[in-house]
Amino acid sequence: MDQLQAILQRTFGYTTLREGQRPVMEQLLAGRDVLSVMPTGAGKSLCYQLPALAMPGITLVVSPLISLMKDQVESLIHCGVAAAYLNSSLTERQYALALRYAGEGRYKLIYVAPERLDTPGFLRFAAGTPISMVAVDEAHCVSQWGQDFRPSYLKIPDFLAKLPRRPVVGAFTATATPEVRQDIERGLGLQTPFEIVSGFDRSNLFFVVEEPRDKKTALLRFLRQHQGESGIVYCNTRKNVDEVTELLRQDKWPVTRYHAGLEPEERRRNQEAFVYGSAAIMVATNAFGMGIDKPDVRFVVHYNMPKDLESYYQEAGRAGRDGEDAVCLLLYGGKDVVTNQFLIELRDEKDDSSEEAYQARVSRDLERLKQMTFYCHTQDCLRATILRYFGEKALGNCGKCGNCVGGDMEDVTDLGRILLQAVDQSGQRFGMGRIIEIVTGGDTGAVTSWSLDRLAVYGRLAGTSRDQLRAVLRLLVSQGCLIQTEGQYPVLVLGEKAGDVLQGRQKLFLRRKRSAKGQKAAEPVRESAGDEALLERLKAVRGRLARMRGVPAYVIFSDKTLREMSALRPTAVEQLRQISGVGEYKQSQYGKDFVACVQKYLQEKGEA
């Protein structure tokens, strides 16, 4: 067994490295800088934590968020690793003490806020202690193009230059376009780094888009299907956050909220309630999430459509970091598009960029919004749509998204043909609303003044629901039969594939709207390996241990570990090591409690 494997099993209790982890670790151990792009939940932290334990000396982890540091350090300590953090949450005395211990070499890993790097005290420590590696977490914060730019990240190369010996540097991020990757390489001064971009697919996430008539009802229905689970509901405005929070509160859900309009103290309290488990549901704006490492988030609902797929995938990706099944539901509404357009075109007073730069940004963002909207309308596999957007090849049928599962196909070729004729006959100058008005025989001033009631298609589809027609129009757009123009008043014109449908060479199929019941069936059924009653008891033991130690439950054991335990039903501490997530330290610290729980359970059932 090689060294990495041995540490993996002993300290972290895992059996195998995940895809992409080993090459990163091996390069770092060989002394080569690394730039690693991995989707959220893929297991970035282990990529530096494990080599840190294999190297002599100390590893510094530069991390932008205090909450994240605290989390990671607690998790490490509960794996028996000597770790600490240095940031503004410590009092002066605590900080001085931690720095002294660090200088004495008591810690293997030290998490540090970027602002600390050029403070005299820290520099003195760093110069006097052997530092083998610097891992830069959320490395995209160095890029001035991103939304998460942190000027203090730019100090990192200066800091490295001040060290007696340059340590190997690893940069880690979940979001990086080629430009941002370049920024990271330059901004951090990486030396011919080994670059690795891991697959973006998150196979345990189930994606669904719904366009409900009433989002509130849809949300409540969804939550009832996910009783007892922890999740995030993202809204686009503070006002929506407050409204949805109130809605859920009235319906007696254990809910809390987060947005930039709240006092820091309330934000901190609410975040903690969510992470530590006293409030299972977090309703928040996109201000919430970065640095939240809670691995057992079982669903992420978007109450509003975000502005681009980058944001969507990042936010939705906060579900299921533990690798267990989780659901990402997007509740789409046409109004979301308008709101986003407005926000994109808004010009900040402080924005002193040139008119040209402003226009360039707007048109780039509008294009992204278009792709996001396309995701909401597409009949194609949702996972494939996302992956293709990020430049990966993806086949069309994942079998694990709302579009691949459930819902009968309905032949709508006739509707499609008539709609195309309507666009053609009316001169390719109207938007969706007007086209629908024509085919349903609408009787408005516009219809008469443009003489649209004289068209052959006028009223041909009277009685068909507007929603259905809108869905078919969107299908026609996504199939290239129609093109929707840009601008404030988009109109429909015929696309190059229109002829295929008009002349009967291509049929059109629309997925029939799922009923509430169908929706449920379409979602993944969590494998119920294991014993549910025992699982509940094991969770209770975990909760007690977590409270005693003042840490989130998942720091003790993940849901996945407990599930395996409930299936294996270990009655001796030694058996625990067969379970993923149980390393040496956790076995010795908590083993007895869990084994006792299993034994008692079996006795009561008369099986022991």
Ligand code: ADP
């Ligand atoms: P990221 O930082 O990439 O979002 P994390 O480092 O938080 O992801 O890892 C996500 C989860 O996966 C954590 O609970 C972590 O312990 C777990 N994990 C990471 N690597 C492995 C592995 N090789 N085997 C099993 N679980 C792993």
Ligand code: ZN
């Ligand atoms: Zn799919």
